Amino acid sequence: MSVEIRSNVGKMEASIIVSLSDFMKSTHQRPEDSFKHQGMRRKMIADLQAKEIGNARVWEAMLKVPRHFFLDKAFLNQAYTDMAFRIGAGQTISQPSTVAYQSAILEVAKGEKVLEIGTGSGYQTCVLLELGAKVFSIERQKELFDKTGAFLQLLGYSPKLFYGDGYKGLPAYGPFDKILVTCGAPFIPQELVDQLKPGGLLVIPVGAGEVQKMQRIRKLPDGTIEQQTLRDFRFVPMLENKNWGD
Ligand code: SAH
Numbered sequence: 001m002s003v004e005i006r007s008n009v010g011k012m013e014a015s016i017i018v019s020l021s022d023f024m025k026s027t028h029q030r031p032e033d034s035f036k037h038q039g040m041r042r043k044m045i046a047d048l049q050a051k052e053i054g055n056a057r058v059w060e061a062m063l064k065v066p067r068h069f070f071l072d073k074a075f076l077n078q079a080y081t082d083m084a085f086r087i088g089a090g091q092t093i094s095q096p097s098t099v100a101y102q103s104a105i106l107e108v109a110k111g112e113k114v115l116e117i118g119t120g121s122g123y124q125t126c127v128l129l130e131l132g133a134k135v136f137s138i139e140r141q142k143e144l145f146d147k148t149g150a151f152l153q154l155l156g157y158s159p160k161l162f163y164g165d166g167y168k169g170l171p172a173y174g175p176f177d178k179i180l181v182t183c184g185a186p187f188i189p190q191e192l193v194d195q196l197k198p199g200g201l202l203v204i205p206v207g208a209g210e211v212q213k214m215q216r217i218r219k220l221p222d223g224t225i226e227q228q229t230l231r232d233f234r235f236v237p238m239l240e241n242k243n244w245g246d
Helices: 011-027 035-050 056-064 071-079 098-107 123-130 142-155 190-194
Strands: 084-090 091-093 113-117 136-140 161-163 176-182 198-206 212-219 225-233
Touching: 035 056, 035 098, 056 098, 056 123, 071 098, 084 142, 098 123, 098 198, 098 212, 098 225, 113 123, 123 136, 123 142, 136 142, 190 198
Parallel strands: 113 136, 113 176, 136 161, 176 198
Antiparallel strands: 084 091, 198 212, 212 225
């Protein structure tokens, strides 16, 4: 795999790109999930349980996904703290508490078709897979789409990944039982609502500024919409009108 380091990416982002592809070249196998990491992960889950963020199925799924695989080695000791980290292309991996919260309110059942908007590092994608979903995920940044696709394959996860525009969803693959948006949307895209099955749920943080309110939209069996406004969050923005290839 070729390593491209653009001179305008930050040192941290460049090191993530290098470390990931370096180990892929050198080992062609999964990175190490040591007892220490597993212990840190159990502590992370215990903290989420104490704060009552998530639910039993979500905690079990998150226990199976080594979050430190998705971060640069430099962050190894913080990988299980409740923080977001830069993953390249100006984007971040969501905080564990956000992943737990969104995954729980999405109420994923085994075998459901879930569309994720914003693949990013692929961490949330893997949690959805561990919940037993068939995952379709769209990423708008080519660099992340390429990097994450190769990495998830190496880990043995098989979501269907797309380089595309989340505002449009995936009409050819829908309708979906659940849709999860992991970036802050200025409004609720009608295309996503259209691609929900009757009885389906759309979880999306909505707000044009830095703070968004989590919205849970349920499409009732008769096709009408029920909307619930939940807690405040801070997500990276859902990109609009971005040039392809930028
Ligand atoms: N689920 C990710 C979170 C990544 S942050 C994780 O666990 O790591 C949100 C992601 O949404 C970023 O990777 C960003 O590039 C992507 N994104 C932003 N606008 C988008 C759009 N219009 N369509 C698809 N993805 C988008």
